Amino acid sequence: MTGRLAVAALVLMTACAPRAADVPPNATEPDAAHVALAETIVPDDPDLAAIYDRSCRTCHALPGLGAPLAGDSAAWEARRAERGDDGLLASVKSGRNAMPALGYCPDCTDEEFKALIAFMSTEGEQ
Numbered sequence: 001m002t003g004r005l006a007v008a009a010l011v012l013m014t015a016c017a018p019r020a021a022d023v024p025p026n027a028t029e030p031d032a033a034h035v036a037l038a039e040t041i042v043p044d045d046p047d048l049a050a051i052y053d054r055s056c057r058t059c060h061a062l063p064g065l066g067a068p069l070a071g072d073s074a075a076w077e078a079r080r081a082e083r084g085d086d087g088l089l090a091s092v093k094s095g096r097n098a099m100p101a102l103g104y105c106p107d108c109t110d111e112e113f114k115a116l117i118a119f120m121s122t123e124g125e126q
């Protein structure tokens with residue numbers, strides 16, 4: 001009887017353990033170096049840096065939101081491979097999951113979005 005209870009308890013505990021399916025499909029697990037990098041880098045161009053600072057940076061410099069981090073080129077490459085540059089541009093314009101349409105930059109041009117994506121998807125200086 002005790003043995004059966006133990007088995008039942010074990011089954012229940014296993015059922016409560018996090019499963020792979022609980023992890024959002026777009027969550028990336030950046031390493032500490034990439035987290036630190038994302039916190040510090042900004043585009044060289046001062047105008048682009050100002051836009052980045054008030055929009056994309058809000059989410060793309062923070063781990064845990066599911067956004068590919070600025071400077072983490074591997075995370076961006078996987079997305080580019082799937083959707084191409086046009087697909088990435090379309091995602092920011094129309095929004096994607098937790099990213100609102102236009103990524104907090106309602107007045108950005110396509111050129112500015114492309115430059116911001118190029119900046120974020122390039123491996124930064126370490």
Ligand code: HEC
Pocket residue numbers: 026055056057058059060065066067068079083087088089091092096097098099100102103104105108113116117
């Ligand atoms: C409010 C948070 C937030 C802001 C602000 C934001 N993003 Fe995002 N972004 C995300 C999240 C979250 C994802 C991952 C979405 C997903 O695939 O689930 C993402 C993904 C992306 C992608 C990849 C889309 C794809 O198709 O895989 C691009 C490109 C992108 N963001 C560009 C930008 C740009 C450019 C800006 C600034 C103008 C910006 N984002 C601002 C949260 C944000």
